[in-house]
Amino acid sequence: MEIDLKILRYDPENDKKGHWEYYKVDAEPEERILDLLHKIKWFEDGSLSFRKSCAHGVCGSDAMVVNGENMLACQVLVKEVSNPIKIEPIRGLPVLKDLIVDMEPFFDSYKKVMPFLINDDEPGDRERLQSPEDRDKFEDTTKCILCAACTTSCPVFWTADSYIGPAAIVNAHRFVMDSRDQGSKQRLEIMKDVNGAFRCRTAFNCTSACPRGIQVTKAIEDVKRETLLNN
Amino acid sequence: MKIVKHSFDGIIVGAGGAGLRAAIEAAPTMKLAVITKLYPTRSHTGAAQGGMSAALANVEEDNWNWHAFDTVKGSDYLADQPAVDILCKEAIDAVVELEHWGLPFSRLESGKIAQRRFGGHTVKEGAAPAFRACYAADRTGHMILQTLYQKCVSMGVEFFDEFQVLDIKIEDGVCKGVVAYEIATGDLHVFEARAVTFATGGFGKIFKVSSNAHSLTGDGPGMLYQKGIPLEDMEFYQFHPTGIYRLGILLSEAARGEGGILRNKDGERFMERYAPSIKDLAPRDMVSRAIATEISAGNGAGPNNDYVFLDLTHLGEEAIMKKLPDITDFVRTYVKIEPINDPIPVQPTAHYAMGGIPTDVNGRVLSDHKGGVIEGVYAAGEAACVSVHGANRLGTNSLLDIVVFGKRAGQSMVDYVSSTKASPLNESAADDLSNKISGFMEKEHTTEFSVAKIRSELQDSMEENAKIFRSKETLDNQTEILSDLRERYKNVTISDKSKVFNSELLEAIELDYLLDMADTTVASALARKESRGAHSREDYPDRDDTKFMKHSFAFKNGDSVKLEYKDVELGKYEPMERKY
Numbered sequence: 001m002e003i004d005l006k007i008l009r010y011d012p013e014n015d016k017k018g019h020w021e022y023y024k025v026d027a028e029p030e031e032r033i034l035d036l037l038h039k040i041k042w043f044e045d046g047s048l049s050f051r052k053s054c055a056h057g058v059c060g061s062d063a064m065v066v067n068g069e070n071m072l073a074c075q076v077l078v079k080e081v082s083n084p085i086k087i088e089p090i091r092g093l094p095v096l097k098d099l100i101v102d103m104e105p106f107f108d109s110y111k112k113v114m115p116f117l118i119n120d121d122e123p124g125d126r127e128r129l130q131s132p133e134d135r136d137k138f139e140d141t142t143k144c145i146l147c148a149a150c151t152t153s154c155p156v157f158w159t160a161d162s163y164i165g166p167a168a169i170v171n172a173h174r175f176v177m178d179s180r181d182q183g184s185k186q187r188l189e190i191m192k193d194v195n196g197a198f199r200c201r202t203a204f205n206c207t208s209a210c211p212r213g214i215q216v217t218k219a220i221e222d223v224k225r226e227t228l229l230n231n
Numbered sequence: 232m233k234i235v236k237h238s239f240d241g242i243i244v245g246a247g248g249a250g251l252r253a254a255i256e257a258a259p260t261m262k263l264a265v266i267t268k269l270y271p272t273r274s275h276t277g278a279a280q281g282g283m284s285a286a287l288a289n290v291e292e293d294n295w296n297w298h299a300f301d302t303v304k305g306s307d308y309l310a311d312q313p314a315v316d317i318l319c320k321e322a323i324d325a326v327v328e329l330e331h332w333g334l335p336f337s338r339l340e341s342g343k344i345a346q347r348r349f350g351g352h353t354v355k356e357g358a359a360p361a362f363r364a365c366y367a368a369d370r371t372g373h374m375i376l377q378t379l380y381q382k383c384v385s386m387g388v389e390f391f392d393e394f395q396v397l398d399i400k401i402e403d404g405v406c407k408g409v410v411a412y413e414i415a416t417g418d419l420h421v422f423e424a425r426a427v428t429f430a431t432g433g434f435g436k437i438f439k440v441s442s443n444a445h446s447l448t449g450d451g452p453g454m455l456y457q458k459g460i461p462l463e464d465m466e467f468y469q470f471h472p473t474g475i476y477r478l479g480i481l482l483s484e485a486a487r488g489e490g491g492i493l494r495n496k497d498g499e500r501f502m503e504r505y506a507p508s509i510k511d512l513a514p515r516d517m518v519s520r521a522i523a524t525e526i527s528a529g530n531g532a533g534p535n536n537d538y539v540f541l542d543l544t545h546l547g548e549e550a551i552m553k554k555l556p557d558i559t560d561f562v563r564t565y566v567k568i569e570p571i572n573d574p575i576p577v578q579p580t581a582h583y584a585m586g587g588i589p590t591d592v593n594g595r596v597l598s599d600h601k602g603g604v605i606e607g608v609y610a611a612g613e614a615a616c617v618s619v620h621g622a623n624r625l626g627t628n629s630l631l632d633i634v635v636f637g638k639r640a641g642q643s644m645v646d647y648v649s650s651t652k653a654s655p656l657n658e659s660a661a662d663d664l665s666n667k668i669s670g671f672m673e674k675e676h677t678t679e680f681s682v683a684k685i686r687s688e689l690q691d692s693m694e695e696n697a698k699i700f701r702s703k704e705t706l707d708n709q710t711e712i713l714s715d716l717r718e719r720y721k722n723v724t725i726s727d728k729s730k731v732f733n734s735e736l737l738e739a740i741e742l743d744y745l746l747d748m749a750d751t752t753v754a755s756a757l758a759r760k761e762s763r764g765a766h767s768r769e770d771y772p773d774r775d776d777t778k779f780m781k782h783s784f785a786f787k788n789g790d791s792v793k794l795e796y797k798d799v800e801l802g803k804y805e806p807m808e809r810k811y
Contacts (some may be wrong), residue, residue, distance in 0.1 A: 013729050015287060030565075042683030046676075046726035046735040054444040056561060058478045059273040096415060097732045103270065116385035117333025127287075127330040129342030135335065142335050142367070142374065146272050195590070209408060213560075 004084035005036060007048070010095050018095075021045075029079035033087070034062055037073060037099075050099040051090045057211055060147030063090050064099050070149040070209040090152035092161060106148045109164045113172040113190055118183030128180050138177040141170045141219050143212040150206035150216050156199055163199045164190075166206035166216050172197075173219040176226055188227045197223045232665050233418040235659045239264050240648045242409055242424040244396045244451060247274035248633035249374070249612025250430030251379035253594075256641025257426075258388045261648045264422065265388060268395040268446065268737070271380050275432055275444045276633065279372025280557065282364030283324035283630035284352060289343040290362035295319040297354055298363060302628060303804045305351040305514045306621025307764035307774065309464070309782070312802025314592050318619045318628070318635050325634045326365050334378040336367050337554075347554075348488040351514035351625040357811070360488075360512050364627045369483050369557045375630055381759040383738065394420065395737055398664045399427060399454055400656055401607070404598065406607030408656040410664050414737070417730030419665060421704055423656035424638045426607045426644040429455065429588060429596075430637065433613040434748040436686075438581035439694040442474055442481040451614040452588050453744025456751065460598060460605065460783040461795070463616040464586035465748070466755035466766045469624055470699050472518040474580025476538045478565055482558045482577060484626040486543060487511040489554050493518070494540045494574060495525050496532035501539075506811040513811045516623040516765040519579040523699045526578075533576065540574035547571075555754035579699060583626055584748075586755075587616040589784065594640025600784040607647055608727055611640040618782060621799075622764020671736055676726040683722060685716055689742075689749060692716075695789070697753055702769040706757040713750055717790055751785040755793035759783065776806055 004026050010018040023044065034052055041048045050073070057075040064073055065088040067081050078085075080093040093101040114128050117130075117218040144167065151157055151165035172191060175181045191197040197220055239262045243250045247268035254265050267274070286293040298319040303310055330336060330344060337345040349364040367374040383390075391411065398410040408423040431451030435443025452462050472493070473482040487493070493511050495501050505521040506513035513521075522539050531537050543551055548571045551559055555570075561569045587599040588610040596608040612633045619632060678684070696709035720742065727735040761775035762768050781796040 012731055013731065035584070041735070042681070043678075046681075047729060049732045049734060053269055053273045053446045054275060054280070056478075057559075057564065058278050058370075059269075059275070059444065061269070061273050077565070100732050107270070111384055114385075116381035123331045123456050125327065126326050127336070130338050131342050132338045132340065135338045138335065139368075142377075143370070145373070146270075170561075174335075175333075178333070178335070215693050217548075 001026060001029065003036060003078060005040070005086055006084055006086045008088040009098050011044070011097060027078050029077065031078050032074050033066055033076050033078070033081070033085065034073040036078065049097045058145060060145035062149040063149040063152070065090055070153040072147060072149065072211045075211050090148060090156045092152045093148070103148065105161065105176065106151060106165070106167065109168040110146065110171055112164060113168050114187055115171045115175065117175065117178065117181055119180055120182065130179055133177040138174050140214050141174040141177070143214050144170050144174070144213060147211060149209040149211055153205040154211035155202055155203055155205065162195045164195050166220060169197050169223055170214060170216055170219050173223050176223060184226070184230065188230050191223055191227050197227060234661045235418055235420045236658055237420060237422045238653070239422055239424040240653065241380050241426040241579065241644045242266060243428045243430060243434060244409065245274070245430035245447055245614070246271035246390065247430060247432055247612060248276035248375050248379060248630065249637035250428065251383055252634045252637030253428050253430060253611060253641035253644065254388050255379065255382055255386065256638050257644045258386055263389065264391055265395045266391045266396050266409070266422070267737055268393065268414065270277060270392050271390060272376060273449060275374055277373045277376040278444065278481065279630055280369040280481060280483035281488065282347060282349060282366035282371050282627045283326060283375070284349065284363045284627040285326040285365055285631065286319070286363060287323060287326065287344060287346060287365065289339060289402070291354065292348045293354060293361060293363060295322065297356060297361065298322065298352070299318060300356045300804060301352050301624055302619065305623055305625040307623055307809055308780070308806040309618065309621030309763060309799055311618050311800035313800055313802060314617045314619045316802065317592055318631060320636045322631050325631065329375065329378055329634065332378050332382045333368065334374050336365055347485060348512060349626045350484050350512045350518070350742055352627070353509070362508055364485070364488065366485065369485050369555045371629060397454070397740060400660050401458055401605060401608065404605055406605065407654060408660065410661050412664070414732055414735070417733060419661040421656060421660045423653070423657055425654060426609065426613060426647050428594065428609040428640045428644060429614050430610070430612045431614045433584040434745065435581045437689065437693050437745050437749045437752065438698065439690040440479040441581035442471055442479050442577065443581065448741035449744040449748040450741065453609065453747045455588055455596070456747050456787050459787060460596060461589060461600065461786045462586060462751050463589035463784055464618060464755070464782050465751040465785050466759050466783060467585035467622045467764055468581065468752060469515055469581040469583040469585060469765050470519040471582035472515055472522055473541050473577040473581050475561065475565055476576035476578050479580035480561055480565060481580065481582070482541060482561065482575065483555070486541060486555055486558060489550060490546050491543045494542050495530040496536065499531065500694045501525050501530070504661050509811045514623055514625060517624060517811065519699055520767060522579055538576045538578045542574040543570050544572060583624055583629060584613055585618070585620040585622065586614065587614050588615055590615045592639065593643045594636055595643055597792065600795040609640040609643055609794055611636045622766060625762065634722070637753065668736065671725050671739055672728050674724050676724040680722045680724050682723060682725065682735065682742050682810065686742050686745065689716055689745060693707060693749055693766070697756060700767050700769050701756055703757065706753055708755050710757065713746065713753060714790070717746055755783045755785050755794065758794050780806070
């Protein structure tokens with residue numbers, strides 16, 4: 001079938017204003033949006049720029065806005081979206097070229113929540129024990145692949161990029177809810193900040209956008225609750 | 232071209248499991264940087280699913296000697312046994328260490344790390360399948376990658392994200408540093424460093440149907456091969472039995488570890504005929520061969536009889552959703568099938584390179600088949616060949632390999648840096664790369680010599696001629712095709728001439744590495760006139776221990792490949808016929 005694609009292009013060297021570029025591509029209904037982008041890049045226009053790696057939704061490289069919604073280009077099939085297909089870079093982060101945005105502010109926010117296990121006890125020479133029930137409490141948020149689909153779908157983040165954003169809170173949740181971790185006090189202080197979890201206005205955009213199916217809004221609510229209980 | 236100069240003691244190229252584990256070991260005692268062409272968390276370690284084996288004995292009696300026996304037998308006796316002993320013995324501490332750093336393993340009721348069955352892993356040297364694979368649902372690799380990156384963040388390890396190392400400087404057999412291309416700007420960066428570890432992963436993109444990421448183009452092995460360093464055991468490439476039909480997306484062996492069954496078009500559990508004792512849990516080379524044999528016998532399913540079924544329907548929804556959630560998702564997303572109710576169409580998919588940059592057990596890169604080393608250059612993970620996987624890797628042993636030998640490579644960097652002095656590398660080190668890039672920028676583009684065209688012909692032809700079954704005829708044919716592709720590559724052109732995120736330029740350079748990987752794979756396969764592990768010659772169906780109990784070393788010799796051999800290091804396990 002023939003697909004019409006409309007892609008927002010931007011080239012800091014030659015096209016500072018940006019423009020919509022139109023393409024026609026032959027595709028099977030089972031092909032991924034990423035496959036269409038590759039057909040253009042490899043056989044029509046080598047300058048089209050986007051990030052990609054694993055091509056099956058686990059590395060988090062290719063979040064973009066497809067027909068108005070955040071998704072991973074490798075995780076959505078042609079038959080699942082309406083034709084013509086409109087593709088733009090994710091919103092709220094500076095665009096560097098075509099569908100590539102500056103991820104540094106996103107990773108800076110991630111690093112602010114101390115995304116690592118804090119536990120100063122001597123662990124001994126075998127594993128720490130953890131019950132399956134305790135392990136389940138943070139199962140959902142361990143799935144995060146840091147693709148930024150949630151954070152860049154958040155209306156609060158669009159208007160205030162100082163907001164730490166859903167992805168960082170998800171990664172705080174992963175440790176706050178881990179029975180082995182002793183760093184919650186510090187992390188929850190960060191969450192109490194004016195740019196922390198309480199900036200969330202429960203729009204649920206993040207939950208819809210997450211390609212891993214994480215209940216992002218619920219995780220943010222869990223973190224807010226922990227913050228209040230530990231106050 | 233703008234050139235920026237940096238000075239470090241150590242550089243790690245690649246930020247997957249092996250690179251990050253090496254960084255954790257090396258960072259505390261030296262000025263260290265990790266350079267990756269992706270963001271670290273995009274690395275393909277994150278796509279590994281099923282588990283990481285260690286004889287923790289959390290479920291049943293186990294010991295690391297049984298793990299070593301299985302690994303050696305699985306390797307079809309080509310693995311170096313002293314290295315396998317290290318792998319299996321150090322596995323236990325490696326898993327415990329990851330847990331201490333926060334890795335969220337699935338848990339048993341006792342609170343201990345959960346363990347599951349996996350192909351080729353047995354108790355008591357073959358008595359029954361073993362519960363040895365430590366796992367976190369079916370996203371164990373994701374958890375390892377995240378945990379190692381988190382540890383690096385906590386330590387303040389310095390990263391150069393989206394920088395691609397494209398040249399290494401070695402003078403008189405001694406490492407001087409690397410040259411990298413900054414993807415966002417097109418600037419070149421000279422990194423002076425006397426210790427460099429390559430942890431760049433595999434090269435599954437030489438095949439058409441592959442579980443590998445687009446980024447897996449053999450950069451590390453290719454870069455070193457072009458500098459005269461040999462590549463070891465390149466004829467041994469693993470095809471994972473259960474890739475999603477046509478797409479090649481991996482469906483973990485954990486699916487069979489949890490009880491999944493392979494069936495042909497008649498619904499027959501055909502593995503009973505190929506491996507009567509452990510059936511669907513036979514090692515990957517045997518299962519992939521069995522599938523290929525079923526398909527060529529006309530027992531494949533579908534209109535073209537070219538796939539078989541992975542059947543999980545008897546496992547029940549709860550077990551599937553709890554233990555195999557990600558692969559269930561992949562099947563729902565990409566084939567629109569509900570694995571709880573229907574069997575899944577699968578075919579073997581190019582998965583893992585047993586061969587690669589030759590190293591000793593401390594990650595030191597070997598300069599030849601006689602035991603020479605390159606001072607200051609190290610390799611670990613899939614890019615390297617220690618060799619612990621021999622002719623066929625057992626499932627779960629790759630995640631083990633990256634942490635055990637990543638750590639050892641890091642330790643070697645520490646030892647080397649503490650006993651040597653910095654030696655200068657100036658801006659002119661970037662000249663070679665600068666000229667190469669200028670060449671691409673100045674050459675007028677013609678679609679006839681496009682990167683994608685040459686690459687897709689490479690992938691199609693390797694799929695046809697050098698996959699599961701090979702013969703002199705198919706390999707001779709492929710040698711000719713590769714020589715033609717190599718000639719055409721000399722004229723390759725790109726249309727994008729920009730400096731910002733010019734991925735077409737990088738794909739052009741990566742294609743050179745892919746061609747190197749294919750050349751060495753085919754040349755090594757042609758010369759190995761026997762069948763062993765993943766290397767199956769239709770014209771030489773038997774293993775030949777008299778002639779080929781040897782590792783191949785492929786050297787670059789102009790446009791051709793020169794082969795040398797090194798004896799396998801044996802140990803307590805005598806080679807015997809491999810039956811399961």
